[in-house]
Amino acid sequence: MVSRWWVWLIIGLCLGVGIASAAILAVVMPAGQASVRYVALVQLSGTIAYSESPLTLLSGETLTPSEVEDLVGRIESDPFAKAIVLVINSPGGSAAASEEIYHMIKRIAEDRVVIAYISEYGASGGYYIALPADEIIASPHALTGSVGAVSLVINWAELMDKLGIRAETFKSGELKDIGSAWRPMTDEERRIMQDMINKIAGIFADRVREARGDKIKNWDEVLSARPYLGAQAAEIGLVDKVGSLEDAINEARKLAGLPETAPTRWIKPRAPSLLELLLGGGSSESMKLSYEVLMMWPLPSGIDPSLILEAAACSRP
Secondary structure, three states: OOOOHHHHHHHHHHHHHHHHHHHHHHHHOOOOHHHOOEEEEEEEEOEEOOOOOHHHHHHOOEEOHHHHHHHHHHHHOOOOEEEEEEEEEEOOEOHHHHHHHHHHHHHHHOOOEEEEEEEEEEEOHHHHOOOOOOEEEEOOOOEEEOOOOOOOOOOOHHHHHHHOOOOOOOOOOOOOOOOOOOOOOOHHHHHHHHHHHHHHHHHHHHHHHHHHHHHOOOHHHHOOOOEEEHHHHHHHOOOOEEOOHHHHHHHHHHHHOOOOOOOEEEOOOOOOOHHHHHHOOOOHHHHHHHHHHHHOOOOOOOOOHHHHHHHHHHHOO
């Protein structure tokens, strides 16, 4: 059986990276720093979605529930992270993904002090995920609010007629292809779509009522779904105050009972492991695929493929 030298190369590289990382941390990190209480800074940026799509790729970064779950989980497991500042820069996105992230943040806010700082965008879903925070602070120029929901249905029917293109749809029920781009919508379909949007917006409004209570000065204006600049949002009660990131950090220290000199630490998304870089992806599905790929290769006697996957993950911080 031919030995697969590259398997041992991967293991060797991973062990080298792990030893080097430990040595660097031992030199750079002062003694006892690991046990210092600190404020965790978490950047939540991008269009909120479950995964990247052509639309989210055009709009830049994507913020996913799985990414937030990882960040929140790491903070929850660290007893020295006494307060959290969420640095939010998101125009919103998926209502379902926003709801999921909302509950993650609400969960950790029950145990730690959480301050939301809206840096540039905290609109729609970006504002939604800020709601569980103990306080919301916005840059005076941040686009904030937009409490509502929207859905866009593009219709190509007239263009297709001009081009002489016909599309035929076979469906099991009258409403199975609701929102189809290949034909005009019916009045009944418009009513159903509007009803769904109203219900989604209603849940959003309930979340705002729960979090902001009597802080909102004008509910009719807020529920018109208009966006506000940070200073306007403070006046109407959508945020508690305007300020800078440093103001948000200081407020987190104060509410958590930390000294003014308490350090901050950025909690960043995990870097992909060496194996993920080699085989692509970082999800459980990609790791499952990696295992299946390894099973296709003859390995030295007594070597379990799962051990190679674990070794290859050592480059993950």
